[in-house]
Amino acid sequence: MPDPIQKITPYLWVEKDAKAVADYYLSIFKDGKLKDYRKFENPPNEFNPEPSSFETAVIEIAGMEFSILAAGPLFKFNEAVSFVINTKDQAETDYYWNALTANGGEEGSCGWCKDKYGLSWQVVPTEYFELIHSDDPKVREKAMKNTLTQKKLILSELK
Template sequence: MKERTASVKDITMQKIKTYLWFENQAEEAATFYTSLFPNSEIVHVQRAGEAAMTVTFTLAGQEHIALNGGPQFTFNEAISLYVDCETQEEVDELWAKLADGGEEGPCGWLKDRYGLSWQIIPKALPELMSTSDPAAAERVMKAMFGMKKISVQGLLDAAAS
């Protein structure tokens, strides 16, 4: 695991951060997540003895904090991390890695092996749903409702039909 030495200034530069409560897998999850996205790293691990208490990490330059807080709270779909994917290949790769050991959901949503919800969304989806043709946008939305992992080609076909 790559961890850089961080100063207090480094850790507090981003004003608003996502704080994620894990039972006891904060460091494992942060290591996994940072392996998936460019410009991602473990910034700081606060330990109590050998155990990680909090892990500050960046995903694509955005800072997050993971806590080993115990079993009192678990993740649910009320919050998710939205990934704006450039290509179908990026959707496919992230979907496969994040869904491994997790659970696929509808409309580009999944839960990873830690129970955290993600939306893996190609840029084409909001673009096609924002078209000036309301019938095409409705077809795209209907096609999306029938998908788990979003297929850009499926969206394009729906828009054109």
Template sequence: MATFKRFTNSLWFDTRAEEAANFYVGIFKNSSVGRIAHYTEAGKEIHGKEPGSVLTVEFELDGHRFLALNGGPIFKFNEAISFVVNCKDQEEIDYYWDKLKEGGDPKAQQCGWLKDKFGVSWQVSPIAIEEMAVDPDKEKVNRMMAALMQMKKLDLAELEKAFNGK
């Protein structure tokens, strides 16, 4: 995983970086855990971590590179940042929703958002919604958006019905 990529998403965990990387890699196809760096004696008075404990974990999810950092309890995830999982069909929506939600916040957020067991926010969404949302027929878009706003896990068939006025 040492090939150059312009952008890498960095996720700050307290102590569960390796667990999170393995969890995500187990969900997404074409994914892998890469290099793992460990804390050393240097800087221990600042970071407070035991030498040899995991510092960072590189991992890739379907070609998208991430870096998980065990940085301590200073920062927490919130909904201002999320990862969108674009899905081809309802089967994919159901799969990713169920897997990512496992052990996470039991209160699903609206419009396809969920929070996983590490506190990371995800949006599990059909790619068809992108085309529906920019359709020039504003009535179609309005009906679809009205249906969308009532959903937690997205139901593609219901969104399409609303869009088509059925």
């Protein structure tokens, strides 16, 4: 029996090469898998006199399914849509931060970064939430104040 369909699936539109995009994310999220890849040919028609093609891929990373559509440069990623990676410790935070900002990615502030395709991610150690929701106002204030001075979140500096 096939896996049940995920109720809501993020769809990522990229310019080209859905398989390369899928492989990129699967190289970062080690527990992931490629669930589907297809290339479609569009015959010439009244709107587009030249033959064209597009590709789709479906990946599962961190237990969540993502669909990828490679159909040209019509749409680009922006910060209006982003994903948060909740990490267990500083080592895991460092791993995802370094992987996402490498090879054309870019660092932002307060734990935000972009990968080489321009997709925004926030890499956050789960302990961070304990600090900013602490019952102790001094702990909360220090964590929030220091968050604003950081690019990658460094737990030792937030405590």
